[in-house]
Amino acid sequence: MPNPAKLALEDGTVYEGYSIGSDGEVTGEVVFNTAMTGYQEILTDPSYRGQIVTMTYPEIGNYGVNSIDIEHESPSLAGFIVREDSRIYSNYRADGDLHDYLTEHNLVGIAGIDTRALVRRIRTEGAMRGVLSTTDLSDENLVRKAKDSPGLVGRDLVREVMPSQSSTWDGKLDEWTAKEIGGTNRSADGTHIVCMDFGMKWNIPRHFASRGNRVTIVPGDTSAADIMKLNPSGVFLSNGPGDPEPLDYAHRSIRELLGDVPIFGICLGHQLLALACGAKTFKLKFGHRGVNQPVFDLTTGKVEITTQNHGFAVEEESLPDCLEITHRNLNDDTVAGVRHREQNAFGVQYHPEAASGPHDSHYLFARFQEQLQ
Known part of the structure; x- marks a missing residue:
């Protein structure tokens, strides 16, 4: 069984899912991307520095990863959120799966949460600071950490x-x-x-x-x-x-x-x-x-x-x-x-x-x- 993981937003909302990638805890601005494909390019785009990225498409990882479709030498984003991570991939260019790629690059991710509800909240309330953790599963602690984390305005990333x-x-x-x-x-x-x-x-x-x-x-x-x-x-x-x-x-x-x-x-x-x-x-x-x-x-x-x-x-x-x-x-x-x-x-x-x-x-x-x- 995968390890449990939680995502908490600064407004007090908490989502519970399971860990994909590395264990750990990260903070960042929680945002969403509406692309159906291109998750490897998103993971390696330096523009996502300081952000926890939610994929709106429900199944991510089904075509694997490769050594060509990278946009920088290593991922820069803070964390990764998907509805379902596919452990089976099929593509003639693939040379590995998403889970191993996240682990290799020490990225903390979460799957199994209602990303549709999360995106609706972000669209209504706006992008929010959040914390993604596999090590601290206390709702109270996580919400406090989200509120205390730095935002993007005024920072030189x-x-x-x-x-x-x-x-x-x-x-x-x-x-x-x-x-x-x-x-x-x-x-x-x-x-x-x-x-x-x-x-x-x-x-x-x-x-x-x-x-x-x-x-x-x-x-x-x-x-x-x-x-x-x-x-x-x-x-x-x-x-x-x-x-x-x-x-x-x-x-x-x-x-x-x-x-x-x-x-x-x-x-x-x-x-x-x-x-x-x-x-x-x-x-x-x-x-x-x-x-x-x-x-x-x-x-x-x-x-x-x-x-x-x-x-x-x-x-x-x-x-x-x-x-x-x-x-x-x-x-x-x-x-x-x-x-x-x-x-x-x-x-x-x-x-x-x-x-x-x-x-x-x-x-x-x-x-x-x-x-x-």
Whole structure:
């Protein structure tokens, strides 16, 4: 029999289930993702730092895990919640099961709870602090720990996931990934993209490299002067976890880079671009997380289905005159894309690299590429 486990929320709600993965106790903001697939990419996305992720799809693990579909060297999220974990997996690419993967990476997870009820509570009350434990099963203790745990607002989680030093991207595309992103293993032609890594998913440099670019990855706190010494053709602002407002070092670097080099930001990078231009951000009630988020492109009149993972958004009322809205989230009408009216810079509040997810937004990489010529 699996060990018992409990999830407690700061509002006093407690859910009882059984342990999957490692024994232990973790705290974090409890959020949900609506994707039916892609759990391995979610587990390894650094943007989930500080969060306990609930999968809304009821059965997770049925296609196993593999060594290819990872988005970072190790998982960054705090904990994992599923309705039912499948101990039987079937996929020709699989080389292991979800339970062993969680254990190998020392991740605490829980299964057997009513995730439908949990998601309804989060949608009604908003994302909440929580604690997930297999070691302390006292409801009173767990609720107190949830209330005492830190939230995401005002915390700099980027420093916990960004690299400590610069590197050159040399990851090769396997046959499956090349087919998925429509790219090839091309030799770099001299076009040089510098990626400011705030917690970047690996499918992003894969996209850039597949187009023949030389890719250099630098820590997110790298100064504009040091970036320009690398002689970039363009600068990319990556995704990452948490609240963008405390990242003063990033605001400053981006502000100084504007006008010197083309800039493209996604997710947190989009928010940081807006902040650098004078806008503000705010925390969403329960965030946008999934691979089925509709976005309207105001420049083309087309709707694209996107992959998203963020708990903050750009405040439309605060947008300076220099920024123009290019995309909107059709679920709640929030700003999903901006571009600078005077400088060569734009950003979107979603993941065009789509790992996992639809390919509707791949055109954004081509759009950025055109600006590098």
